[in-house]
Amino acid sequence: MTAVSLEHTTVPADTGEVTLLIARRVEPGHEAAFERWAKGILETAATFPGHLGYGFFRSSGGDAPWFLVHRFRDAEACRAWQESPERAAWFADCEGHHHTEIARRQLTGMETWFAKPGSTRPAPPRWKMAISATLAIYPISVLGSLFLVPHLTSLPVLASSLVVACVFNVLMTYVSMPAVSRLLRRWLTS
Numbered sequence: 001m002t003a004v005s006l007e008h009t010t011v012p013a014d015t016g017e018v019t020l021l022i023a024r025r026v027e028p029g030h031e032a033a034f035e036r037w038a039k040g041i042l043e044t045a046a047t048f049p050g051h052l053g054y055g056f057f058r059s060s061g062g063d064a065p066w067f068l069v070h071r072f073r074d075a076e077a078c079r080a081w082q083e084s085p086e087r088a089a090w091f092a093d094c095e096g097h098h099h100t101e102i103a104r105r106q107l108t109g110m111e112t113w114f115a116k117p118g119s120t121r122p123a124p125p126r127w128k129m130a131i132s133a134t135l136a137i138y139p140i141s142v143l144g145s146l147f148l149v150p151h152l153t154s155l156p157v158l159a160s161s162l163v164v165a166c167v168f169n170v171l172m173t174y175v176s177m178p179a180v181s182r183l184l185r186r187w188l189t190s
Contacts, residue, residue, distance in 0.1 A: 017052070018078040021105045023065035032060075034099045038068055041090040043072055048084070050077025051181035065102055078106070125186040132184055136176035140168055 026034045035058075042054040055069035072078040081087060124132075148167060152160035181188065 007032065014090075016074065018072045018075055018106060020070040020072070020078060021103075022068045022070075022101060023103040024068065024099045025063070025065050025102050026059065034066065036052040037090070037094050038066070041087070042070070044086050044090060045081050048077065048081050048086075050074060051081065060085075066099075085161050105171060128188050133177070135184075136172060136180040137168070138172050140176055144168060 011179055024034070024038075038056060042056060046054055047052055050073035052071040054071065055067070057067040057069070059066045070078070070081070072081065083142060137175070144167065148164065149160070152163055
């Protein structure tokens with residue numbers, strides 16, 4: 001793979017949540033120094049307003065990359081971190097760590113449902129994501145209307161709507177969207 005520069009990144013103008021996935025290759029024997037550096041930069045980013053969390057995934061061995069993941073409230077929060085002097089200082093102080101960025105991917109909104117872990121393939125077109133999301137929500141809507149909503153009629157509208165939204169969200173996130181994206185993976189990536 002080709003190394004990608006860390007210094008200049010374009011952040012989409014989308015105002016929704018942004019997930020930044022970075023893959024880095026670390027030379028053998030330099031893993032401990034890289035891990036200290038990576039954890040330091042992740043913890044520094046976590047202090048920025050709008051930073052929602054991070055992940056750190058060690059290499060599975062051999063030539064496999066290490067992954068750093070940042071989640072931001074929106075593109076502006078991501079941009080603030082990317083352009084910060086604190087981030088620049090971490091990169092100015094990474095000499096001798098023998099690591100290279102090999103891929104970077106920014107995911108916004110529904111793209112995170114369609115991202116294959118470890119892949120740098122772009123998200124499917126939005127129209128394919130919309131069709132997939134519709135196929136995922138349709139059975140939940142039908143089943144919810146039949147089995148859940150009738151039991152919520154005694155609740156105030158705001159409370160019953162909150163219950164429906166929570167149940168639908170959990171089912172979409174953990175059941176329906178993973179199943180649909182798996183079933184349609186070939187179509188989504190063609």
